[in-house]
Amino acid sequence: MYNASNLRKGLKILIDKEPYVVVDFQFTKPGKGQALYRCKLRNMINGIMLDRTYRSVDSFESANLEQRKMQYLYSQEGHFHFMDLQTYDQSALSAEQVGDAKNYLIDNLEVDVLLFDGRPIGLTLPNFVDLLVTRADPWAKGDSVAGDSKPITLETGYTLRVPPFIEEGIKITVDTRTGEYVTRVK
Amino acid sequence: MSPGSNDPSSLLERETLAAKKPNLRLRAGLVQAVRHFFTQRNYLEVETPYFIPAPAAELHIDAIRAGKGFLHTSPELCMKRLLAAGYPKIFQVCKCFRQGERGSRHLPEFTLLEWYRAETDYLGLMEECEEMVVFVLEELGLPPRLEFQGRTLDLQRPWDRLTVQEAFERYASTSLERAMESGRFDEILAFEIEPSIGFPKPVFLYHYPSALAALARLSKDAPGYAERFELYVAGVELANAFSELTDPVEQRARFEKELAKRKEQGKTVYPMPEKFLRTLPFMPESAGIALGVDRLVMLLSNQKEIDPVVSFTPEEL
Numbered sequence: 001m002y003n004a005s006n007l008r009k010g011l012k013i014l015i016d017k018e019p020y021v022v023v024d025f026q027f028t029k030p031g032k033g034q035a036l037y038r039c040k041l042r043n044m045i046n047g048i049m050l051d052r053t054y055r056s057v058d059s060f061e062s063a064n065l066e067q068r069k070m071q072y073l074y075s076q077e078g079h080f081h082f083m084d085l086q087t088y089d090q091s092a093l094s095a096e097q098v099g100d101a102k103n104y105l106i107d108n109l110e111v112d113v114l115l116f117d118g119r120p121i122g123l124t125l126p127n128f129v130d131l132l133v134t135r136a137d138p139w140a141k142g143d144s145v146a147g148d149s150k151p152i153t154l155e156t157g158y159t160l161r162v163p164p165f166i167e168e169g170i171k172i173t174v175d176t177r178t179g180e181y182v183t184r185v186k
Numbered sequence: 187m188s189p190g191s192n193d194p195s196s197l198l199e200r201e202t203l204a205a206k207k208p209n210l211r212l213r214a215g216l217v218q219a220v221r222h223f224f225t226q227r228n229y230l231e232v233e234t235p236y237f238i239p240a241p242a243a244e245l246h247i248d249a250i251r252a253g254k255g256f257l258h259t260s261p262e263l264c265m266k267r268l269l270a271a272g273y274p275k276i277f278q279v280c281k282c283f284r285q286g287e288r289g290s291r292h293l294p295e296f297t298l299l300e301w302y303r304a305e306t307d308y309l310g311l312m313e314e315c316e317e318m319v320v321f322v323l324e325e326l327g328l329p330p331r332l333e334f335q336g337r338t339l340d341l342q343r344p345w346d347r348l349t350v351q352e353a354f355e356r357y358a359s360t361s362l363e364r365a366m367e368s369g370r371f372d373e374i375l376a377f378e379i380e381p382s383i384g385f386p387k388p389v390f391l392y393h394y395p396s397a398l399a400a401l402a403r404l405s406k407d408a409p410g411y412a413e414r415f416e417l418y419v420a421g422v423e424l425a426n427a428f429s430e431l432t433d434p435v436e437q438r439a440r441f442e443k444e445l446a447k448r449k450e451q452g453k454t455v456y457p458m459p460e461k462f463l464r465t466l467p468f469m470p471e472s473a474g475i476a477l478g479v480d481r482l483v484m485l486l487s488n489q490k491e492i493d494p495v496v497s498f499t500p501e502e503l
Contacts, residue, residue, distance in 0.1 A: 027289030
């Protein structure tokens with residue numbers, strides 16, 4: 001149980017039986033009046049944003065959330081399957097729940113899967129992932145529009161711009177938070 | 187040089203504090219100017235204890251426990267006891283403490299300027315408040331028209347006056363009566379009214395519903411309202427004032443009501459401030475005002491938030 005005075009950015013609470021994370025938070029208190037906590041909350045299942053104002057008398061249940069280390073196995077019919085590294089139990093996330101993270105999901109990648117009441121609802125990737133370049137055209141010199149970069153395609157199908165010296169068949173490191181090229185893997 | 191003095195967090199602290207220097211200088215000058223204003227008007231500067239056995243019973247003001255007592259949430263009760271004992275003009279600049287108050291304009295430990303004056307009422311204090319701020323501006327060498335967050339602030343007297351009723355009619359999505367009934371007064375004031383008032387001229391918002399003034403005298407000419415005002419400058423609540431209630435029976439009844447509500451909400455129930463109630467019949471007709479010093483510094487130094495005007499925030503300790 002939390003009360004309004006526990007509200008902070010990043011706090012996870014239960015609203016209408018669904019988990020929400022506080023993404024923005026503002027405390028105010030008009031003279032001699034009650035404390036007001038104006039929050040922006042994100043539904044951790046469907047990502048929908050919610051604006052709510054709470055008062056000091058309001059209380060919340062904490063969301064039963066758990067992070068588990070899992071290994072990515074395969075995708076099938078729009079679902080992504082993972083295996084719990086401790087229990088060997090398998091869980092699946094929908095394409096919607098995985099979102100852009102699909103650009104980095106390669107076999108055996110270890111990720112943190114977020115469970116709500118034991119059900120998987122999302123995942124957190126490692127900050128850096130090494131991926132194989134499956135398609136890279138030779139750099140056309142003098143292509144001034146493109147500048148000093150060229151587009152390539154990775155093994156996951158993700159396309160991004162990299163420096164001209166990156167060739168097919170090598171591995172590069174990508175920052176999963178920005179989706180950008182970091183370095184060539186030696 | 188001590189070990190660790192080059193670590194990044196120590197560097198950041200030194201940079202943050204160095205950047206605050208103009209604000210802290212203005213703050214020091216402002217407090218001096220405040221003292222000058224009151225002493226030349228024959229006010230006596232007083233100091234009352236921070237550590238007290240019984241804070242004023244107000245539903246929404248939570249005192250911080252300290253040993254067997256509390257840290258004061260304002261110097262109100264002790265200053266009124268002085269008033270009752272024949273100190274007709276007193277002022278104090280002190281730290282006050284309130285549990286859980288932390289936001290862009292709130293600190294759990296903050297500086298209050300509080301003053302009391304016998305033989306006047308809340309209307310008299312509106313004028314004195316205007317005079318005080320204008321005096322401070324002159325002492326600091328600041329012009330009466332200032333820039334605050336991209337807007338012009340015109341501090342020349344006289345300032346605006348607006349009743350709470352008018353403010354609801356002008357800026358709120360519902361009437362004052364409906365807001366009181368639904369318990370949404372604070373919300374509407376904070377989110378619909380406050381951002382729209384107090385510029386270019388500061389405004390005195392007055393005539394609060396009597397239920398919202400635990401220590402104020404009820405208005406003689408506006409039934410149902412208390413002789414209380416709040417001063418807003420550029421949407422920032424700067425001061426709260428009222429004509430003081432001097433009826434000990436009425437005061438005890440209001441404290442009891444507030445304490446009952448605190449109990450109902452599971453909050454700390456403070457002891458009754460008996461010594462204050464005993465001395466209340468001797469208090470002259472008077473008015474008192476509390477003004478947030480940190481916020482005045484914010485306004486005069488064009489700072490949107492309270493953090494840059496204090497040397498250390500609680501998180502930085």
